[in-house]
Every structure is written in C-alpha cells, then in structure tokens.
Amino acid sequence: MALRLAKHWCLSAIRSPLQVISFPALQLHVSGTAMRADQKDFENAVTRVKLLKKDPGNEMKLKLYALYKQATEGPCNVPKPGVFNLINKAKWDAWNALGSLPKETARQNYVDLVSSLSSSSASSSQVKPGADKEQQGSENLVVTSENGITKIMLNRPTKKNAITTQMYQEIILALKAASKDDSTITVLTGNGDYYCSGNDLSNFTDVLSGEIEEKVKSIAILLRDFVDCFIDFPKPLIAVVNGPAVGISVTLLGLFDAVYASDRATFHTPFSHLGQSPEGCSSYIFPKMMGPAKAKEMLIFGKKLTAGEACARGLVTEVFPDSTFQTEVWTRLKAYSKLPPNAMRVSKQIIRNMEKEKLHAVNAEEVSVLQERWLSDECINAVMNFLSKRAKL
Ligand SMILES: CCCCC/C=C/C(=O)SCCNC(=O)CCNC(=O)[C@H](O)C(C)(C)COP(=O)(O)OP(=O)(O)OC[C@H]1O[C@@H](n2cnc3c(N)ncnc32)[C@H](O)[C@@H]1OP(=O)(O)O
Numbered sequence: 001m002a003l004r005l006a007k008h009w010c011l012s013a014i015r016s017p018l019q020v021i022s023f024p025a026l027q028l029h030v031s032g033t034a035m036r037a038d039q040k041d042f043e044n045a046v047t048r049v050k051l052l053k054k055d056p057g058n059e060m061k062l063k064l065y066a067l068y069k070q071a072t073e074g075p076c077n078v079p080k081p082g083v084f085n086l087i088n089k090a091k092w093d094a095w096n097a098l099g100s101l102p103k104e105t106a107r108q109n110y111v112d113l114v115s116s117l118s119s120s121s122a123s124s125s126q127v128k129p130g131a132d133k134e135q136q137g138s139e140n141l142v143v144t145s146e147n148g149i150t151k152i153m154l155n156r157p158t159k160k161n162a163i164t165t166q167m168y169q170e171i172i173l174a175l176k177a178a179s180k181d182d183s184t185i186t187v188l189t190g191n192g193d194y195y196c197s198g199n200d201l202s203n204f205t206d207v208l209s210g211e212i213e214e215k216v217k218s219i220a221i222l223l224r225d226f227v228d229c230f231i232d233f234p235k236p237l238i239a240v241v242n243g244p245a246v247g248i249s250v251t252l253l254g255l256f257d258a259v260y261a262s263d264r265a266t267f268h269t270p271f272s273h274l275g276q277s278p279e280g281c282s283s284y285i286f287p288k289m290m291g292p293a294k295a296k297e298m299l300i301f302g303k304k305l306t307a308g309e310a311c312a313r314g315l316v317t318e319v320f321p322d323s324t325f326q327t328e329v330w331t332r333l334k335a336y337s338k339l340p341p342n343a344m345r346v347s348k349q350i351i352r353n354m355e356k357e358k359l360h361a362v363n364a365e366e367v368s369v370l371q372e373r374w375l376s377d378e379c380i381n382a383v384m385n386f387l388s389k390r391a392k393l
Pocket residue numbers: 158159160162163168197198199200201202203219222223246247248249270271274276279386390391
C-alpha cells in the first residue's frame with residue numbers, strides 16, 4: 001500500500017514543464033557517482049525539484065533544465081532561438097552545452113544534483129526548531145505580550161500565513177505559555193493581507209520520502225494536540241481576522257470566545273475540493289452554531305462566506321470596515337483586557353466545561369477520519385495538483 005502510494009505521488013507530480021525566469025551564462029560541473037540512477041530515482045528527483053521550498057536560483061535551474069532535457073530527449077535537437085528570445089536561448093545554450101552526453105549519464109547527474117540541493121536545504125532548515133522552542137516564537141510566529149494581551153501573530157505573509165508543521169508546534173507552545181502568563185486575554189491574528197490560508201499543503205510533501213503511514217500518523221497526532229490546545233485554553237481567546245481565512249483557520253474559529261473580522265475577510269473551507277474532511281471540531285460546532293443546512297454548505301460544498309455572511313451565521317462576532325479595523329478592534333480589546341481576569345476565566349470555563357469531553361471526542365474522531373483521507377487518491381491528487389502548479393521551475 002505504502003509503495004503504491006509513494007509511486008502515485010511521484011508520477012502525479014511530473015506535469016508542469018520547467019520554466020526559467022532569467023538567463024545567466026551556464027557552465028556545467030556535475031559529477032557522476034558509482035551508483036546508477038534508475039528511472040524511478042529520476043522521477044523522484046523530478047518531483048523533489050518541483051517541491052523545493054527555496055528557489056535554487058537561475059543558474060541551478062538552467063543546469064537542471066539542461067540535464068532533464070538531455071535525460072529525457074537526448075542531445076539538443078531543436079533550432080537555436082533568436083537572439084532576442086533571451087530566456088529560451090539561455091535554456092537552449094544550457095542543453096546544447098551538454099553535447100552528446102549519454103541519456104543515462106544525464107539522468108544520473110540530474111539525480112546527484114537534486115540530492116545535493118535537497119541536502120543543503122535540509123541542513124539549513126534544521127537549525128531553527130530548538131531555538132524556537134525556547135523563544136516560543138520564530139520568524140513565522142511572532143508572540144508579544146503587553147497591556148494584559150498576549151498576541152500570537154502568524155507572520156508568513158508571502159505564503160498567506162499558511163501553517164507549517166513547525167508553526168503548529170510553535171502555536172501549541174505559545175498557547176501553553178499564554179495560558180500561564182500574566183495576560184488577561186489572548187489574541188490570534190495574521191500579518192499581511194491574509195489572516196491564514198490554512199494548512200501549508202507542503203506539509204504533506206514529506207510523505208514522498210516513504211513510510212507514508214508513519215508520517216501521516218505523526219501529522220494526525222500533531223493536529224489532534226493542536227486542536228486540543230484550543231479546546232482546553234483557559235482564558236478568553238480572540239481571533240482578529242484581518243483578511244481571508246481558509247481551512248483550519250476557519251474551522252478553529254468555533255473554539256474562540258470572540259471573532260472580530262475585517263469586512264475584507266472571507267471564510268472558506270474547501271475540504272471536499274482537497275479530498276479532505278472537516279477538523280477543528282467544526283463538524284460538531286458549525287451545525288449547532290448555524291444550523292445543519294448552512295454548516296453543510298460550508299463543510300461539504302466549500303461555500304466561501306463573506307464576513308457579513310459569517311457574522312449572520314454566528315461564526316463571526318462583529319465585522320468592522322477594513323479602514324478602521326485595527327484601531328477599533330484593539331481599542332475594544334484593550335478595554336476587555338482590563339476586566340477582572342478571574343471572572344472571565346471562570347465564565348469561560350463554565351461555558352466550555354459543559355462540552356469539553358464531547359469536543360475532545362469530536363476532535364479525535366475528525367482526526368481519525370482525516371488520517372484516512374490523507375491516504376486517499378482524492379486528497380493526494382488535490383494536494384499534488386496545488387503543489388505542482390505552484391512550483392516555479
Ligand atoms: C496538521 C495538518 C492539518 C490538516 C488540516 C487542515 C486543513 C486545511 O487547512 S485545508 C486548506 C488548505 N489551504 C488551501 O487549500 C489554500 C491553498 N492556497 C490557495 O488556494 C491560494 O494560495 C490562496 C487562495 C490562499 C491565495 O491565492 P493568491 O492570492 O492567488 O496567492 P498565491 O496562490 O499566489 O499564494 C501566494 C503564495 O502562498 C503560497 N500558499 C498559499 N497558501 C498556501 C498553502 N495553504 N500551502 C502552501 N502554500 C500556500 C502559494 O503557493 C504562493 O507561493 P509562491 O508560489 O511560492 O509565491
């Protein structure tokens with residue numbers, strides 16, 4: 001089963017052609033190795049290139065392009081593009097420079113080159129996690145505390161604040177710390193034009209490297225712990241929804257004590273489109289909150305709501321014009337933060353305690369269904385489709 005899926009992921013990703021966005025001169029220095037790459041290694045390498053998180057730069061892209069063409073089509077056999085067709089000329093030059101390099105050698109060189117790329121990006125990303133735990137925040141998650149308010153801000157605006165696995169862990173730590181700090185209320189918000197685009201879909205790319213079921217299991221445990229933290233959070237928790245919200249950032253809103261939204265915000269749960277199913281206790285809270293018909297419109301059919309519609313359905317507490325959103329909301333929150341903290345905690349607890357057990361059970365059930373979904377062809381295809389369209393190479 002695992003092998004079949006691994007193969008499926010790899011083959012599904014080989015779709016978009018390589019595109020080079022600039023055109024530096026090219027010199028090839030690719031060493032061979034004793035190991036011979038077979039077709040499957042090559043396909044795996046092609047997939048890994050599409051999923052690289054960091055742009056490898058144009059020179060590297062040209063090398064990869066040339067080796068790919070040589071490995072799949074043999075020596076350059078197309079007419080040289082005109083002098084003003086700069087990008088295609090650079091690509092042609094790169095391919096042509098490989099002369100009569102045999103296809104097998106090109107394939108091996110491509111695999112080696114991708115391995116060197118993947119290992120250098122892995123080593124640079126390993127530096128962070130330890131330090132982040134101590135700081136309870138990082139570049140992607142900024143935690144500040146003042147005037148009785150702890151603010152947890154998603155800070156990945158170029159990716160629309162999509163949540164990586166590291167960010168899930170950091171949010172868990174930040175919530176645990178906030179539950180014990182001196183603040184009266186805790187706020188979750190986003191930096192930039194989006195509140196959050198939901199789960200970072202490249203969280204699933206690790207699954208490519210094998211042991212699929214184990215990886216999916218660890219993501220499931222992470223999701224369950226993450227949602228549990230919201231269920232158990234003891235202080236007033238407020239969402240300041242500064243822009244569009246997608247996926248898990250929407251479903252979680254049912255666990256907040258107040259949700260303030262800019263009139264620019266939208267609320268979208270495209271689970272069926274992604275071959276997935278609802279999480280964040282929304283399968284239980286949304287029907288209770290807005291009635292089953294309206295909840296199903298969102299959770300099954302993926303209807304995107306405006307802030308006004310979300311407010312009418314009880315998902316949002318109040319909508320503010322975007323131009324005055326930050327000022328109005330923060331003025332309100334500062335006033336709330338001066339209310340007696342113990343009274344607010346006790347009131348929250350008495351409301352939450354009625355349903356806490358049920359919510360934990362719902363969370364466990366949702367995660368278990370999702371765990372199956374993540375292994376389904378529907379989900380795999382949808383995620384690969386997004387990721388391969390996104391790939392810039
Ligand atoms: C622990 C596991 C939990 C699992 C449960 C969670 C489930 C969910 O949350 S499901 C929802 C997942 N999210 C999505 O499906 C949204 C995917 N993104 C989009 O549809 C669009 O990016 C957009 C509508 C959010 C924004 O579109 P647009 O304004 O056109 O901007 P771009 O598409 O160009 O996005 C800019 C940049 O950001 C990257 N990005 C955005 N969202 C995600 C994401 N969810 N995952 C990964 N990357 C994302 C996008 O790829 C662009 O990157 P570059 O191409 O590198 O610039």
